Every structure is written in C-alpha cells, then in structure tokens.
Amino acid sequence: MPWAWVIAGLVLLALELVVPGGFLLWLGVAGIVTGLIVLVEPISWPLQWLIFGVIALVAIFAWTRWMKSRPASGTDNPYLNRRADRFIGQEAVLEQPIAGGFGRLALGDTVWRIAGPDLPAGHRVRITGSDGAVLRVEAI
Incomplete structure (x- = not known):
C-alpha cells in the first residue's frame, strides 16, 4: 500500500x-x-x-x-503598519502645550497624541518612542 x-x-x-x-x-x-x-x-x-x-x-x-x-527579510517600507516608529528620534516644536502629561503634535499631515512632561507651547521636544498611537516625547 x-x-x-x-x-x-x-x-x-x-x-x-x-x-x-x-x-x-x-x-x-x-x-x-x-x-x-x-x-x-x-x-x-x-x-x-x-x-x-x-x-x-x-x-x-x-x-x-x-x-x-532567519533574519527578517528586508523591505522597501520597514515602517509599514508601524507609522509611529518612523518618527522616533525626530525633533519638533510644540504648537500646543503638554498638560497633564498629554498633548497633540502635528507631524506631516497627521496630528499625533503625545505623552511626556508638562511643557509650554513653543518648546522643542524629541520623540523617544511610542505606545500604540501615542508618541512619547522628552524635552530638549
């Protein structure tokens, strides 16, 4: 058989x-x-x-x-489905203050929710990471 x-x-x-x-x-x-x-x-x-x-x-x-x-295969768009990660390390100027640990920051064509220390508008911040759709920032 x-x-x-x-x-x-x-x-x-x-x-x-x-x-x-x-x-x-x-x-x-x-x-x-x-x-x-x-x-x-x-x-x-x-x-x-x-x-x-x-x-x-x-x-x-x-x-x-x-x-x-096996190492992960290369791609022409490594941040596909991880949009927030592409901003890590970038610096920006706050247009709105961070109050109560949260605020908003315009990057490109999107307004992102940010988390970090309370800072006034006009302060420079660096993006250090992300928690889902919330970017973590630190003062520069």
Whole structure:
C-alpha cells in the first residue's frame, strides 16, 4: 500500500494550497516519504504510522527552527503598519502645550497624541518612542 501514502501526501500538499499555514506541507512531504520507504521496504502498518509521525514531527520542528533563525527579510517600507516608529528620534516644536502629561503634535499631515512632561507651547521636544498611537516625547 505504498501508493496510499503517496496519494495521501499529494492530497495534503493540495490542501496546503487551500488552507494556508505551512503544517500540511510537511505532513504531505512526510506521507510521500513514508510511501517511498514502504515502496522500497514493505513494513507493517503500525511501523508505517510511526515513520510518518516521526518524519512529520522532525520536518515541522526543523522548519520552525529554521524560520526563527532567519533574519527578517528586508523591505522597501520597514515602517509599514508601524507609522509611529518612523518618527522616533525626530525633533519638533510644540504648537500646543503638554498638560497633564498629554498633548497633540502635528507631524506631516497627521496630528499625533503625545505623552511626556508638562511643557509650554513653543518648546522643542524629541520623540523617544511610542505606545500604540501615542508618541512619547522628552524635552530638549
């Protein structure tokens, strides 16, 4: 029954196209490899299932280890979906005072909520970080 494993592996590979996630890919590969092993050396069903399970677990473990060790791929827009981070390190002049620890600051075409020490309008600040959509500032 080696062809049953190969067909099951191909079905799992096809399902990977419909249900993304990566794990069906490695189950499919494990099924095909198990089928090829059984084609060469006929073995009992329980041992076939053991081989399939071990190959699948090793493949998934190796893939996740490799993916975690890879550096993040470069992009032409590293701050995509992290708009606030692009302003870290920039300096600006307050148009409105910071009162009660919060204020507003216009940067580009957006008015950002800022958090920092109470400062009067006209004071220079440096953006040091962000908490979601709130920029943290410090006096210069």
